[in-house]
Amino acid sequence: MAKKQKKAPRDYDHKTLHEERSYGFFWYDWIWTVVRPLIVFTASLAIVCGLVLTGWNFVTDRFIGPVSADDETPVAFTVSSGSSLSSVARKLEEAGLIHNHTVFKYVTDFMGKGQLIQSGEYTLSKSMDMMQIMDQLTTGDGKPNTRMITVIPGWTVEDIAAQLFADGVIQSEEEFLNLCKTGEEYADYYFIADVLATSDVSQRKYVLEGYLSPNTYEIYTSATAGDIIEKLLGQTEAAYPATYDERAQELGMTMDDVLTLASMIEREAKTADFTKVSAVFHNRLAQDMTLGSDVTIKYYLNSEKMALTDSDLSVESAYNTYRNKGLPVGPICNPSTDAIVAALYPDEQYRQQGYLYFCSKDPNSGELYFSKTLEEHEAAVAQYRPLWIEYDESRGIE
Numbered sequence: 001m002a003k004k005q006k007k008a009p010r011d012y013d014h015k016t017l018h019e020e021r022s023y024g025f026f027w028y029d030w031i032w033t034v035v036r037p038l039i040v041f042t043a044s045l046a047i048v049c050g051l052v053l054t055g056w057n058f059v060t061d062r063f064i065g066p067v068s069a070d071d072e073t074p075v076a077f078t079v080s081s082g083s084s085l086s087s088v089a090r091k092l093e094e095a096g097l098i099h100n101h102t103v104f105k106y107v108t109d110f111m112g113k114g115q116l117i118q119s120g121e122y123t124l125s126k127s128m129d130m131m132q133i134m135d136q137l138t139t140g141d142g143k144p145n146t147r148m149i150t151v152i153p154g155w156t157v158e159d160i161a162a163q164l165f166a167d168g169v170i171q172s173e174e175e176f177l178n179l180c181k182t183g184e185e186y187a188d189y190y191f192i193a194d195v196l197a198t199s200d201v202s203q204r205k206y207v208l209e210g211y212l213s214p215n216t217y218e219i220y221t222s223a224t225a226g227d228i229i230e231k232l233l234g235q236t237e238a239a240y241p242a243t244y245d246e247r248a249q250e251l252g253m254t255m256d257d258v259l260t261l262a263s264m265i266e267r268e269a270k271t272a273d274f275t276k277v278s279a280v281f282h283n284r285l286a287q288d289m290t291l292g293s294d295v296t297i298k299y300y301l302n303s304e305k306m307a308l309t310d311s312d313l314s315v316e317s318a319y320n321t322y323r324n325k326g327l328p329v330g331p332i333c334n335p336s337t338d339a340i341v342a343a344l345y346p347d348e349q350y351r352q353q354g355y356l357y358f359c360s361k362d363p364n365s366g367e368l369y370f371s372k373t374l375e376e377h378e379a380a381v382a383q384y385r386p387l388w389i390e391y392d393e394s395r396g397i398e
Helices: 014-064 085-094 101-110 130-138 157-166 173-182 190-196 225-239 242-250 255-268 271-286 294-301 337-344 348-353 374-394
Strands: 075-079 120-124 146-151 215-220 357-362 367-371
Touching: 075 085, 085 101, 101 130, 120 130, 157 173, 173 225, 190 225, 190 255, 215 225, 242 255, 242 337, 255 271, 255 294, 255 337, 271 337, 271 348, 271 357, 271 367, 357 374, 367 374
Parallel strands: none
Antiparallel strands: 075 120, 146 215, 357 367
16 A cells, blocks of 8 residues: 655745735734724723723722621611701711711702601611611601690699590609699790799799790600600790780789780680780779689689589688789699780770670670679679679589
8 A cells, every 4th residue: 555645845935934924913903903993892891891990889888888797786866857867867877877077968859859858767877778767767768756646725733634644645644743843944935934033932832833935846766754845835935025025014013923814815715705804904903902803713613513602702812813902823724825825915995994894794605794893793793693603513513
């Protein structure tokens, strides 16, 4: 068998070798020209992505992520009504729930949630990241931390305490009443300090009677009896402007005098008759007469009786305006603004015409009968007293 002959190696001359090498270098150069930018771009992109990822991880760990991913301990957090985003952010940082309050504020604003944070009591934890906390605060996932209370005009301190206790707002009527009785905790209010400085303050049932302004209030669910009293006293201060003081001085009255008279007006009449009743009281004071007001005795006796007896009218008390001239020792309820204004601005026509008496004409409607003379008044009392007795009997009052 014949052997296959080996192919002889190609013999390159110098020219051919140069041409083939040039051809190879051309393709290599062309490929490198095309591929190199892609390699540079890809490498640059990888570097940028790496830097971005590294930066994101840094930002997440430093600002956005959980403060402590393993700490799931519940943290009670309260957002008060009216709180700004800045104050909420600071409180979150102080509670150790976020890394940085400034970042929280800017991110929340950037996401359009700055105005969506809702007041309430929230349960958060350090294992929550910033976005989770933001979502919880803006979806109102917390329990309401405020509630509304209403103090009705004409309510006494005892009425207020009873209603707050019945509504579960306070835990103890006694605590509330004790604070109102002494008033010593609230001597920082100038008007309470003035009351405490009076010589007969010890004869008052409650130092704060008359100073717990009727209104509707928003209070924290965690508010104590003392907190609520502070709220009411603050409203009294705001609701008694300087113009009232100026008018009181014209009448020779103090703020306490005005509130005392207003409290009597509040309990004696419906709003439509406030200024007329005020005129009667002002006329009697001007003539140095006793005020002869049943409601002051009812306050002292804790009675709702319409037809008072001679025994009731002769009771020994600084609140008895049948026995003692001038105003009673202090307010007998917490009067409305209308009653306060009536005390300051009595009906001028009734003052000038000299009305000195009034009595109930219809206990059910609250209509009053006004008289100028004692004889006319006694005749009216004789006429209407049977209605008072009937009214008391219908309510089971003896």
